Amino acid sequence: MKSILEVKDLKVSFHTYAGEVQAVRGISFSLNKGETLAIVGESGCGKTVTSKAIMRLLPEDSIAEIKLGSEMRFMGHNILKKNERQLRELRGADISMIFQDPMTSLNPTMTIGNQIAESLIIHKKLSKHKAMKEAVEMLKLVNIPNADRRAKQYPHEFSGGMRQRAMIAIALACNPKILIADEPTTALDVTIQAQIMDLIKEIQKKMDTAVILVTHDLGVVADVADKIQVMYAGVIVERGTIDDIFYNPKHPYTWALLKSVPNLEGENKGKLYSLGGTPPDLIKPPVGCPFAARCKYCMEICKEEMPIETEVDTEHLVSCWLRHPYAPTILEPEFQEKEVLISEK
Numbered sequence: 001m002k003s004i005l006e007v008k009d010l011k012v013s014f015h016t017y018a019g020e021v022q023a024v025r026g027i028s029f030s031l032n033k034g035e036t037l038a039i040v041g042e043s044g045c046g047k048t049v050t051s052k053a054i055m056r057l058l059p060e061d062s063i064a065e066i067k068l069g070s071e072m073r074f075m076g077h078n079i080l081k082k083n084e085r086q087l088r089e090l091r092g093a094d095i096s097m098i099f100q101d102p103m104t105s106l107n108p109t110m111t112i113g114n115q116i117a118e119s120l121i122i123h124k125k126l127s128k129h130k131a132m133k134e135a136v137e138m139l140k141l142v143n144i145p146n147a148d149r150r151a152k153q154y155p156h157e158f159s160g161g162m163r164q165r166a167m168i169a170i171a172l173a174c175n176p177k178i179l180i181a182d183e184p185t186t187a188l189d190v191t192i193q194a195q196i197m198d199l200i201k202e203i204q205k206k207m208d209t210a211v212i213l214v215t216h217d218l219g220v221v222a223d224v225a226d227k228i229q230v231m232y233a234g235v236i237v238e239r240g241t242i243d244d245i246f247y248n249p250k251h252p253y254t255w256a257l258l259k260s261v262p263n264l265e266g267e268n269k270g271k272l273y274s275l276g277g278t279p280p281d282l283i284k285p286p287v288g289c290p291f292a293a294r295c296k297y298c299m300e301i302c303k304e305e306m307p308i309e310t311e312v313d314t315e316h317l318v319s320c321w322l323r324h325p326y327a328p329t330i331l332e333p334e335f336q337e338k339e340v341l342i343s344e345k
Helices: 047-054 083-090 114-121 127-142 161-174 189-208 242-247 252-259 302-303
Strands: 005-015 019-032 036-040 063-066 072-074 095-097 176-183 212-215 227-232 233-243 309-311 317-319
Touching: 005 047, 019 047, 019 095, 019 127, 019 212, 036 047, 047 095, 047 176, 047 212, 095 161, 114 127, 127 161, 161 189, 176 189, 189 212, 227 242, 227 252, 233 242, 233 252
Parallel strands: 036 212, 036 227, 095 176, 176 212
Antiparallel strands: 005 019, 005 063, 005 072, 227 233, 233 317, 309 317
């Protein structure tokens, strides 16, 4: 299947008073039509920076810099070579984004209907009347009751879950080929979280839209993603299918993320796992594995050299020195019933 989005060696830095923060440090991935790719990792690992770089929404004038050699191609066209007019045509029409906080992303001075209609008028050249009718239909699509009345209301009149639905309606109004959802369930209660994720999955099937789901919570992506890539300190440490990551993870950081998902069935169901230590300073990133300082399996080579990406299976790749033939044999956590011994390296 041909990729509709290809990201190669993406590097993004922020120039601050303290120095150059290397937020994203040479990541590469691809996205196919109708596919859901989840980017997971803790806060500050570079997930949101990656998604905003794809949309070219970073303040590139003096603060943020997408480094030379970075490449992002949408349907064969280099996004980095597009001018501002071409980017406006791309955003919303071909690639749309749902932002983290719908309250600050929605315009408080415009009705919800007008905010959806605005995109349709700009990209589809619809009249105001037709755009408003389409806006009401979009609100119905995202399961907002009394859509005709709700379209005339303002963001402050919507609940948190309904604002997030309105954001999804705006993002999908022009039937984009790619939807980027940046922490779409943040600050929502668990019931509404499930509804929002089910809604994204349902609409994706209807429209055959590819989705990039950005989240820190592996539990959110379990029933949605086709592929997962785990980010840490600006690099991808492991990538694979949903089964690879959940049932056969190979990186110690992925193990930590999985352990942090609450388990209501195990013996320690009352205890929550906490990963010790802190992420590295990306003004002076480590020369070796970025997870070395927090990893209980850390070896000398981990501190001295970045591990190469090793193929575990066809689509399952991991960057960890434990996969090297000369690495010591360790007990690998088993995320179903028991621990198994690593024997195939």
